[in-house]
Each structure stands twice: as structure tokens, then as C-alpha cells.
Amino acid sequence: MVAGRRAGHRGPAEPPGNLGGDGRTPGLSGRPTVWPAVARPGRGQQPGARAPAGMPGCAGPVGADAMNILAWRQQWHALTREGRDTLWLLGMLALVMAPHVPRLPWWCSLGAATALLWRGHLAWRDGTLPPRWAMLALLVTAMALTWLTHRSLIGREPGVTLVVMLTTLKCLELRARRDSLVCLYLGFFLILTQFLYGQGLGTAVLMLLGVWGLLTGLILGQRPTGRPPLAQVGREAVRAMLWGLPLMLVLFVLFPRLGPLWSLPKDAQARTGLSDKLSLGQVAELALDESIALRIRFAGQAPPAWQLYFRGPTLDHFDGRTWQPLMYRVGGADIEPLGPVIRYDITLEPSTLPFVPLLDGTLSAEVSSRRDIVLRRMGLDWLRRGGNNERLQIQGQAWPRWRESVPASADGALAPWLDLPAGFNPRTLAWAAALRQSPAGAHASAEQLSDRVLRHIRQENYRYTLSPDLPPDPNARHLIDDFWIDRRQGFCEHFATAYVVVMRAMGVPARVVTGFQGAEYNPVDGQYVVRNSSAHAWAEIWSTGRGWIRVDPTAVVAPERVERPPSRALPFAGLPGPLGEFDPQSLRRLRLMWEAVDHRWNVWVLQYSRGQQMALLQSLGWDAPDWQDLGGLLAWALAALGLGSSLVLWWTRERRPANAWHRPLSRVHRALAAISPRVPSGPAPAAASAWRVSLCAQWGQEATDGNAHAAVPSSLANRQALLTALAQLDTLRYGPPPAAPRARATLNALVRQIEQLARNLRVDAAHSSHDSTPRSP
Numbered sequence: 001m002v003a004g005r006r007a008g009h010r011g012p013a014e015p016p017g018n019l020g021g022d023g024r025t026p027g028l029s030g031r032p033t034v035w036p037a038v039a040r041p042g043r044g045q046q047p048g049a050r051a052p053a054g055m056p057g058c059a060g061p062v063g064a065d066a067m068n069i070l071a072w073r074q075q076w077h078a079l080t081r082e083g084r085d086t087l088w089l090l091g092m093l094a095l096v097m098a099p100h101v102p103r104l105p106w107w108c109s110l111g112a113a114t115a116l117l118w119r120g121h122l123a124w125r126d127g128t129l130p131p132r133w134a135m136l137a138l139l140v141t142a143m144a145l146t147w148l149t150h151r152s153l154i155g156r157e158p159g160v161t162l163v164v165m166l167t168t169l170k171c172l173e174l175r176a177r178r179d180s181l182v183c184l185y186l187g188f189f190l191i192l193t194q195f196l197y198g199q200g201l202g203t204a205v206l207m208l209l210g211v212w213g214l215l216t217g218l219i220l221g222q223r224p225t226g227r228p229p230l231a232q233v234g235r236e237a238v239r240a241m242l243w244g245l246p247l248m249l250v251l252f253v254l255f256p257r258l259g260p261l262w263s264l265p266k267d268a269q270a271r272t273g274l275s276d277k278l279s280l281g282q283v284a285e286l287a288l289d290e291s292i293a294l295r296i297r298f299a300g301q302a303p304p305a306w307q308l309y310f311r312g313p314t315l316d317h318f319d320g321r322t323w324q325p326l327m328y329r330v331g332g333a334d335i336e337p338l339g340p341v342i343r344y345d346i347t348l349e350p351s352t353l354p355f356v357p358l359l360d361g362t363l364s365a366e367v368s369s370r371r372d373i374v375l376r377r378m379g380l381d382w383l384r385r386g387g388n389n390e391r392l393q394i395q396g397q398a399w400p401r402w403r404e405s406v407p408a409s410a411d412g413a414l415a416p417w418l419d420l421p422a423g424f425n426p427r428t429l430a431w432a433a434a435l436r437q438s439p440a441g442a443h444a445s446a447e448q449l450s451d452r453v454l455r456h457i458r459q460e461n462y463r464y465t466l467s468p469d470l471p472p473d474p475n476a477r478h479l480i481d482d483f484w485i486d487r488r489q490g491f492c493e494h495f496a497t498a499y500v501v502v503m504r505a506m507g508v509p510a511r512v513v514t515g516f517q518g519a520e521y522n523p524v525d526g527q528y529v530v531r532n533s534s535a536h537a538w539a540e541i542w543s544t545g546r547g548w549i550r551v552d553p554t555a556v557v558a559p560e561r562v563e564r565p566p567s568r569a570l571p572f573a574g575l576p577g578p579l580g581e582f583d584p585q586s587l588r589r590l591r592l593m594w595e596a597v598d599h600r601w602n603v604w605v606l607q608y609s610r611g612q613q614m615a616l617l618q619s620l621g622w623d624a625p626d627w628q629d630l631g632g633l634l635a636w637a638l639a640a641l642g643l644g645s646s647l648v649l650w651w652t653r654e655r656r657p658a659n660a661w662h663r664p665l666s667r668v669h670r671a672l673a674a675i676s677p678r679v680p681s682g683p684a685p686a687a688a689s690a691w692r693v694s695l696c697a698q699w700g701q702e703a704t705d706g707n708a709h710a711a712v713p714s715s716l717a718n719r720q721a722l723l724t725a726l727a728q729l730d731t732l733r734y735g736p737p738p739a740a741p742r743a744r745a746t747l748n749a750l751v752r753q754i755e756q757l758a759r760n761l762r763v764d765a766a767h768s769s770h771d772s773t774p775r776s777p
Contacts, residue, residue: 079124081227085220086123088230089183090116090171092213096190097164099206103197105149108161111142115168130172138169160193180221187214201594201601212237246641254634256627257610274353274535276313278323278514280479280493289532292349293516294357295599297527299343305518307400309360309538309550310530312515313353314381316416320424320477323497323512326416335380335547337363337399347603348392356382357515358396360550365396372611380548391607404547414542417509425480425501432505446508446543453502454556463489464558495553496537509542513550524596661733664751668729671758675765688730692723715764722757725750 079087094116101109122129142165143153150158167186174180191207191214215237220228274293294310315323344359345368356375358365365382367373373387375394384392420429435441441449476482483490484498496512503510517536519528538552617625617633662685669685678698680690699719729750732743 080126083123083126084227084230085180085217086174087120088213088220089174089180089187089217090120090123092210092217093167093171093183093187093190095213096187096194096207096210097167099194099197099203100160100164100190103157104161104164105145107145107149108142108164112164112168115172119168119171119174129175135169135173138172139166142166142169156196160196163190163193177221177224180217184214184218184221199606201598204601212241215240246645250634250637250641252608253616254613254630254637256630256634257613274312274351274355274357274514276315276325276353276355278315278493278497278512278537279321280483280490280497289535291532292529292595293532293534294349294530295347295527296359296519296530297345299345302521302528303342303400306555308517308519308528309536310357310516311360311362311380311382311513312357313355313513314379314540315512315514317419318421318497318501320421321479334404335363336403337361338401338403339399342398342400344396344398346394346396347599348394350389350391352388354383354385354388356384356392356394358382358394359398360515361400361402362396362398363402365394368393368395390609391602393603393607414509417511417542418504418507420501420504423477425478425484427478427481428484428498428501429505431485432502435502436506441506446503446541447549449506449508450503450541450551453499454551454553457495457499457553457556460488462495462557464491464495464554465489466491492554493537495557496539499539499551499553503539503541511540511548513538513540517552522592522596524592525599527596527599529595664747667751668726668754671755675758675761688726688733692726692730695719695723695726715761718757718760718764722754722761725754725757729754 097112104112121127143162146158146161146165147153150161152158153162163186167183167190170179170183170186174183187210191210194203194207197203212234216230216234219233219236219240223233313325316326317324342359342361346358348356356365360380362380362382363377365375365377367375367384367387373390373392374385376383376385435452436449441452444452480498480501483494484502490498500510500512514535514537516530516534517538518534519530521528536554538550538554540548540550543549613630614625617629620633622629665685665687668688668691672691672695673679676691676695676698678694680686680694682690686694729747732746732750
């Protein structure tokens, strides 16, 4: 295959690497054979060649496999510099694109993988790049598919899709140095897009590896000659990253957190697993989400597992299919705590929900990480003002037992918690009416009626399951009937909502509460972890004289759900036989350690905000710091960093090795330059032999011109002595080395002698000029 442009084709594949400064590849008049012939059994074997030890005749499958590996290694080492650098660049681009694969459309992931593999094949086989018309067709197709998938070309999802496709298509026309730079810069931009979806420690570590790989490719592109080893260039990339670390830390700590600049777009905001609405099946879906919702640390002894209820939105209104909260509450204005207090620190993951899931019974709470975020209590629910999509650290105090001081007029305002939609679940309502009209229920209190309902759940073999056999039509009108009367199996939301409907049908005010139940202890950092899989729904009924009382119907049918910490799925679940039960403790310890480190990352890095910046300035002596003080400190820090970097660069500059002859020769050079206008060419100080040649030429010219000074006997003697001393100096420098003390003394004596002879010649020249000056009569 001949290099250059063919009809309808681009030139040969020229990856970044051995490229000239003008972006062109020199010496492409012909393409040499890249892969040397690899000897195979029975074909192309050199006479007398022997098979490797352990592979007699390379016979059998083992010998064939070993020979294939050997051939592959020979091909890799014979790969051109351009091919190697291109494969490195493609590998790094694949690394930074890999986390996007679950989020990209299937056609985008398939197209990007195909393009990268195609370009890698061309680099491996030194093939020809696709023609320009094919690239244009692929570009138009990618844009059209993006529009059809997202109905837009603007936004996070279509933007990331386009960047991925444009990057891979650019790799297919990778010909010169500027093309490689474009691919590298697109790779850096893809790293930034990863943080639109997640900013956890795992993402940071993976993208740090991507930065190192792309920086290594950038350094390779700046070394067009030779074949620098990848390990050496990789070390230089690490060194460059370490040089930039101080600047990164200064900007991270002091750069102002401006709202529009320091926030994510609306379609990139984080969302919690909880919602302020509830439909049957919604909480069961959260049970499959193992992401962390919150972390909590108790000041003293932690309460038992059955008391770990984290209260989220309270849902009051039921329209037959969906539960929603009301905008007001009855009761809770005056709550009297009973028993010992539980003090705790809780860290909430970013959420858009205004409800704050705190430990049930929390009566005092304050955001410790942000003073500008206000928490407001409405009954036992907590809402926040501000701080959406931000990780919050809250200090709270909760009481497991409390009593509400109910106003006398409250009973007349309980109608919203007795309301049921007409035309829904008639069989459940009839069952509740029969229980209420029975002799045991006619005059029963709210607590007694609740006990009767819970006894029914226990005795009628209701079953708790994460995957209930729901009706095929999720919009059916009688979902409660289907669960309570027919199927009798469901998740916590089924039990809680059916219980509330039954209690309301019997004239007892009731409502649904959603949140989390249970926590997993992490011994690494001493915190309890609550995951979205711990999402839970329970009920509350109104008791005259006591207020709202928590009732959890799920605890009746599945007490292990609330009495034991939540269990994680086995890492090898689903495998046949004993493998499915294998749960090594080492994996669990590694997971706990990773979660503890990730929490520190979230608190120290991701949670660093304006409040921490102002607190830092106050600790440094500012009484009331503002943005101007922060900007001034940033300017001083950058100036100090620049000065320090300059000093380090000066101190580590390339120095010439110390030369013992530099100072003596400099003295000789200054002394002789004062008597001779002919200074030898070249760097100073000149060698003694160069001065001898220059002085001989100068004095010979003076004798030819009849200079009177050249005929003075004393001057002739001084000149001869000077030439002799220069010869001795040259012999001392390049001849056999004498003993060290003697050599130093001889050198100093010769230098002083040359300096003295140069002064004598200046004096002789001055006298000769004075004598030759004609006297006036």
C-alpha cells in the first residue's frame, strides 16, 4: 500500500506521535512493511530455527497458543510509533466514555464502540482512513439520531450524546498533530461531563486516571522524534499533575462560590428516592436502590433498630390512587417530650424534596454546615428553606416518646383525615363497616380498633413481599380491595395505605407517613448508613388526649423488617449451588471502608461551600468577611504561589557542571584581553592554546608593520615568557595529572605569572608610546 491520497480516500492513518511541528508526517514517499514475517509451523520457518523450549515442533494446541502469543508480542513491539500512540489515545478516550454508557442511547454506545475499534484496527494494521464523504454521512446520521432520541440538540443528555459521537468520529479522521490535539481536548471535556451526573469519590478517582492518560498523550504529541517509552512519559505526566496541585488547592479553597457558576443545570440536579406523592408500587421500586440516602451518628448509645424511623413527608389526602400531603396540620403545635433525649448528627444526601427526613420525634434541629438554610417544623415533619440539591449536615435532638397537647377545638378539624374518595374500594369499606358495627367494635376506642385490624392481618396469613402480584392494570379503581380482600400480599405501602383506609372507614382519623426505617452500622467510622432500599411507609392514627400515634402494620406480618438491621443482597446471589450463598467478610469490609472514605470525600470536598470559606476567613482574623476580602486573599495567594513557583524553577534550573578550570582561565582571559585587541572567538574564557595562537598572530603583524614596541628587548622577553607560561598552562590542563596539592599550587603560580607578565607588557607598551611621541621644539 502506497502512502498518500488515493481516489476517494484520505491518506494513510497517521496517529499523533512522530509528527513535525507543522502537523505533517515527514518521509511518506513510500510505506515500509510494518510487520516482520513471523515464523509459523510448516510455513516460512528459517532453516535451522528451533522451536522454543517446551514446544517441540510447536505441535498441539498448547504450542499453537504459545506461538500465537509470541507472534502477537512481536507485532506489538514492531508497531510503529504512530500506531502505538494512537492506540493509547483511543484507550484513554474509551476510559472516559465508559461511565456514560448506561446513560447513552444504545445506538450511540454501539456507534462509539464501533468507531473506536475500527480506528484501533486501522492503527494496528496501518490501514487507510475512511473517505471524506463517509465521514460526512456519519456526522449527519449522528445528529439526526440525536434529534430523534432527545427531540433537541441542547441540554445535558443531547449534549453528551453529541460530544461522544463527535469525539469518536474525529478519531476516524486522525491524520496529523492538530487532529490529535482536538481529540485530546474533547477527551478532557468528556471528563467534565461526568461530573454532571455524579461527583462521588469513585468518579473522581476514575476521571483522575483519565486526566493522567490524556496528559500522557498530550506529552507524546509534543515529542515528535524518537520513540519515548510510555512509562517515562507517564512519569512526566504525574510530575506535571503534581506541579499543578498547589494551584488547584488554592482555587478550590478560595475561589468564590458564585451561584450561576457553581451550580449544576436543572436537568443535572440530584434527586432523592423519596417523593411527596405515593402510589402503590413506588416504595417497592426504591427497595432495589442501594444508594445511600443519609448517614447518622449518635452522641451516645444508639437506639434499638425498631425505633429507627426517619420521618419524611406525611401524606394526608387520598384520591383513590395517589396519596398527597396537605398544606396544614392539626396538632403538633405543643408537643411535650417524654423520656431521655437522643442527640445525633445526620448527613443528608442532595435532594430536591423540601421535606427533611429526620429521626421521628425530632423536636430540635439545626443545619450545622450552612447557616443560611432554615429548618421549620410542622408538627413532627421538618421542611427546609433553601439548600436544594446540597448535602446537609444537621444536628438534631429527638425523643422516642412524646405527648401532644391537643387544643379543645381540634376534634372538629379532623375531617381531612376521615375523607375517602367515593366509588373506590367498596369491599374494603364494607369490611370496615362490619367490624365497626360488631359488638366488639361499636364502642371501641381508636387504639382498640387498631388492635382488631392488626390482629386480622396477623391471623389471616397476609404476606410481606417485595414483588407482589399486582393487578395488570395499575389504574384500576379498587387497588385496596385487590390487596385487602383478594391477594393479601404486598409491600409496606400496601399494608400502610390499606390500614389507613380501613381506619378512616371506621371513623378514626388516620394518615400515611413515608420515610426510612432501619440503618446499617459501619464500624469503620462509627456511623449508621440508611439507604434508599430502606424506604418505608407506616401509618398514624389520632387518639383523643394523645394526638397522633405511630402504627406500623408491616411489623405485624414481617417483624424482622423493623426489628433487625437491613440486610444487603449477597454479592454472588443468583449463582447455582453454594456459590449463591458465598458472602466473604473481606468484601463487606472493603465496602464499608469505601463508604467511610466516600463520606469523608462528600463532607470535606463536595460540601465545601460559601459558609466554609467565610468561616476560614474568620479563623484567619477577619471579623466580618465578605467577597472582597475573599477575592483579596485569593489574589495574594496566587501572587505568593507564582513567586514560590518562580523560585523553585530558578533553584531547579539546569546548571552547568562545576569546572575547576573556569575561574583560573577567567583570570587569564581578563588579563590578556587588557593587552590584546584580538580576543579568540568562541565562549569565554578562551583556552590557553587559543590565546597563544591569537597573540602570536598579533605580534607577528606588529613586527611586519615595524612597530617600535615589538623591538624593545624587555618587551620581547616578556612576550616570550608569556607564551611559555601559556604553553605550560595548556600542558598542565591536558597533560598527565600531578598530585592534587602540587597541581593546585602550580596552577595558581602560573596564573599569577601570566597576570604579572600581562601587566609588564602594558607598562612596556605605555613607555614605548611615550618615547615615540615627538617633542615640541
